[in-house]
Amino acid sequence: MRKVIFIFFIGFIFYTYSSQEIFQEDIDQKNPLLKIFQDEYSNRVILTKEGDITDDGIGDLIIIYEVSKSEKRMVVVLGGSERLTSSVKAPVERQSIKLKNIDEKAQMEFIVSGYKGSKLGYAIYRIEDNRIIDLFGEGMDECC
Numbered sequence: 001m002r003k004v005i006f007i008f009f010i011g012f013i014f015y016t017y018s019s020q021e022i023f024q025e026d027i028d029q030k031n032p033l034l035k036i037f038q039d040e041y042s043n044r045v046i047l048t049k050e051g052d053i054t055d056d057g058i059g060d061l062i063i064i065y066e067v068s069k070s071e072k073r074m075v076v077v078l079g080g081s082e083r084l085t086s087s088v089k090a091p092v093e094r095q096s097i098k099l100k101n102i103d104e105k106a107q108m109e110f111i112v113s114g115y116k117g118s119k120l121g122y123a124i125y126r127i128e129d130n131r132i133i134d135l136f137g138e139g140m141d142e143c144c
């Protein structure tokens, strides 16, 4: 019996490290903006990125979450107003979020990239009127 438990345990460790769960270590579970998300969504959070993207001096939180194995979506929790934007689709695997100011305006843009298998896609977004606006994208239909 002990041997069976041991094999199960090894299998579990292997499964944990081979799946995307490993990225969850980067998520601050105590972040109050994450709590706002969790009040509305029960989905598993895959990746978060915090920063003041709306340039109002209050931190915001970009969240990529899982709908299913083949469907991921992204939403932004706006600090201060504590509102959630509507969601947009996100890459299925190996997601990354980078904040970057790509124009002269103080507001930040954010670049989301990721894969579906070997297909890479990325898009640049900005928040306007509490909505995620898609400014530019390449291959997002392939990876989302």
Ligand SMILES: [Ca+2]
Binding pocket: 051, 052, 053, 054, 055, 056, 057, 058, 059, 060, 078, 079
């Ligand atoms: Ca903000």
